[in-house]
Every structure is written in structure tokens, then in C-alpha cells.
Amino acid sequence: MNKLIKWGLPLAGLGVLAAGWWLGLAWAPPDREMGDVQRIMYVHVPLQWMAMLAMFLNFVAAVSYLLRGNGSWKLDSTAESAAEVGLLLGALGMVTGAIWGRPTWGVYWSWDPRLTSEAIMLVTYTGYLVLRRFVEDPDKRATWSAVVAILGAINLPIVWFSVRWWRSLHQVQSSPKTVDPQMVLPLRVSAIGLLLLTIYFLVTRYRIALAERQAEVALPDALPGASASVVPDAHKVA
């Protein structure tokens, strides 16, 4: 099982992703209006889907952590890994979107509601990860960051539905009904490949996070600044 995740998952993910990209680059027809430029969709759209999925996982883990009571390091580690992987994928998705936007719209960046809400989302999760670095006590870090994750997750539906609420530059989400079947297939295959890779990233990062948490809880004195923060904290707000 362990070997399967360590070697099988990334290899399968890369293989499926390669197949999807080959289909997208060589097999699918070019777009009627955008031509070959449109082929970046097979990279950009799966990245954004997986970013949303990871952020949603972060939200679910945060809510479960608060409901389950304290001390569930597995849920806290899930939340941390999901936020980091989601931020990475979302940032890559934004860069590929900008590369797509330059030839299509004439600009790398426009203050379109989709782009703006996505940027807000990425900054929100950056803040979440920064908060995690600035709190030493693992219990407090887990609770506080879960609260921050829930407050930040209110943005996610705004990002997702922004293209429908404010019809502007960014096109509406594509669906098999609106896209040629020859484009749906490579998009689906690329998304499945990236999904496998995302799961691999999540599992790997989760294991690191869990090991860190367990080390922190087992050896609190070994933490940097641990001896300094124990006494004054008792008199502070939380």
C-alpha cells in the first residue's frame, strides 16, 4: 500500500497527465476563435479545479476539527496540507491564466471579478499559512487556523460563481454541453491525471505535517521559543 502511494500514484498521475496533454496538443482540434492558444485550457482548467478541491478539503478539515474537539492532529495536518497544495495549484492556475489572457484579451491581468476574487482567495490562504507559522502552541495553532480557514472559505463560492454572477471578460465554466466532445476528452483525462498527482501531493504533505505535529506534541520543549512562550501565554487573552 505504502509503495503504491509512493511510486504508483505519481507515476500513474504523470502517465495520465501526459496522455491528456498529448490528446490536447495533438489530437483535439484548435479552437475556432483562439486557435492553438486555447490548448492551454488543458493545463489551466484542471489546475483551477484541483485548487478549488484542495481549498474545499481545507474547509471540511477545519470544520471537522472544530466539531471533533481538540487534539485531532490528523484533521489539522489535513487542513495544512490542503491549504498548501491548493495555494500552489491556484497560483500556477493564475499564472497559466495570465499566459492565456495575454494573447486572448491583450492583457495579462484585467480587473475582472473572476480574476479579482481568485487573487483575494490566494492572499487569504497565504494569510492562513502565515498565521500557522507564527503560532508555536500546536493546540492554539490548530484551533485558530481552523477559525481563519472557515472565515476565508466564504470566498470559495464567490470565486466559483463569479463568472455567472457578473458576466464579464472571463468565460463561464465550460461543461460537456457547451464544449466539443473532442475537447472534453483531453480535458477530462488531464483533470484525472492532475487529480492523481494532487492526491499524491496531499498525502505526502499530510504525512510530513502529521510527523511534525506528533514531534511537537511529544517534545514540546524542543520547539524553538517554547520555554519563552509557556509562562506569559497563560496571562494573555487565549
Place this chain on the structure above:
Amino acid sequence: MSRPAPLGVLGATLALLRKDLLIEWRTRARLNAIVFFALATLLMFSFALGPDTRLLEKNAGGYFWLAILFASVLALGESFRIESENACMDGIRLAPADARAIYLSKALGNALLLVALGTLLLPVMVALYGVKVVTGFGDLGLVLALGSLALSAPGTVYAAISSNARARDVLLPLLLFPLVIPALLSAAKATTLVLQGDPMNQLNSWLGLLLGFNLIYWGVGFVLFPRIIED
């Protein structure tokens, strides 16, 4: 010996709010600091952009709310500092005060401070930027109240968190700014409409967005705040 009857959430909120306002009234430290900070910010906008009164007047709503947002970071950061001295927060919790009452009183107190700040900034803005209030002071008061409430609801949650973390001065704006962008946007647009007239009748939809933002974040803050300050 008979015990005094325990206060409900509302009673505890009002008692704590009264205490905070009394401290604020006696020192006036926070209000003085944020008023001068916000005034300096308003002045800086006119220096940074050059003395173009038309441009300043056109964007006055945005500058007004940016000044309030920057000042709110100072006000929010200070709001938990008085409780961190002499273990006051433990005393309040042992009183016993419901954690949700602590949240409501702090968030309401912060919102009141921002409303006071906005009221004091307005005449300065009239003088510096030459704005007129077209659709009436009632609308302006409503925008100011809703906008201040919208900044302080998530802001109080984050202030409680960041007041105990390392690098608190960096953390609060980093967490707060992206989150309040919808509120800032709708408050600035609504203020601009109040100052320049509302021919297309858009004011109500911006106020609705602001109200929705308030309902979501006051609700979430009310539910989640006890988890932040529990020990």
C-alpha cells in the same frame, strides 16, 4: 448569602461594552490615535495624487474608506491589549461572562469607534476634497454604520487571534485586508453614490451587499469566537 442572578448574553454584552466605552472615554487614547492617523492618511492621498480637486472629489468615497480601514487595524489591535494586562481576560471569563458576549461587546465597541472616526473625518473630507453630500446625511450615516460593523465583525476575531501570536502587527492586516475587500468595495461605492448622487438607483443593491456581508460575518464570528479564547 444570596448570589446575584447571572447575566444573560445580552446583559453581559452591555456591561462589557459599558466598561470598554468608559475606559475609552477616560483615556481617549485609541480614538485620538486613530483620528490623527486617519487624518494623516487623507492628507497623504492628496499629496500622493497632486492637488487635483476633481480627482480627489471623484474618488473621495474610496479614500474615505481606505483611511478608515487603515485606522481600524490600529483600533482593532488595541482592543484586546487592555485585557492582556493583569490577566484581565481570565477575570472576565471567570466572572463568568459568556465568550460570545465578549465577542459582541468588543465588536460593537470597535464598530462604534469607527463610526465616531468616520463622523469626525467627514468635515475634514469636505474641506480637503470639496465633496458634497447629495442624497442626504441619513444615507451617509447608514453606509458608515454598516461599513463599520462589516469591518469590525471579522476584524475582532482576527484581533483576538493576532494579539496572541508572534508578529501581530503583520498578521492582523494580512488576515483582515483580503477578507474585507467585498465590504470595502461596497462601502466605497455606496459612499460615492451618496456623495455624487444616485441617478441609477444603485445605492440599495450596494447596501444589500454590505448587509449580507454583515449577517454572514457577525454570525460566523458569534459562533466561532468562543473557540478562539477558550484555554
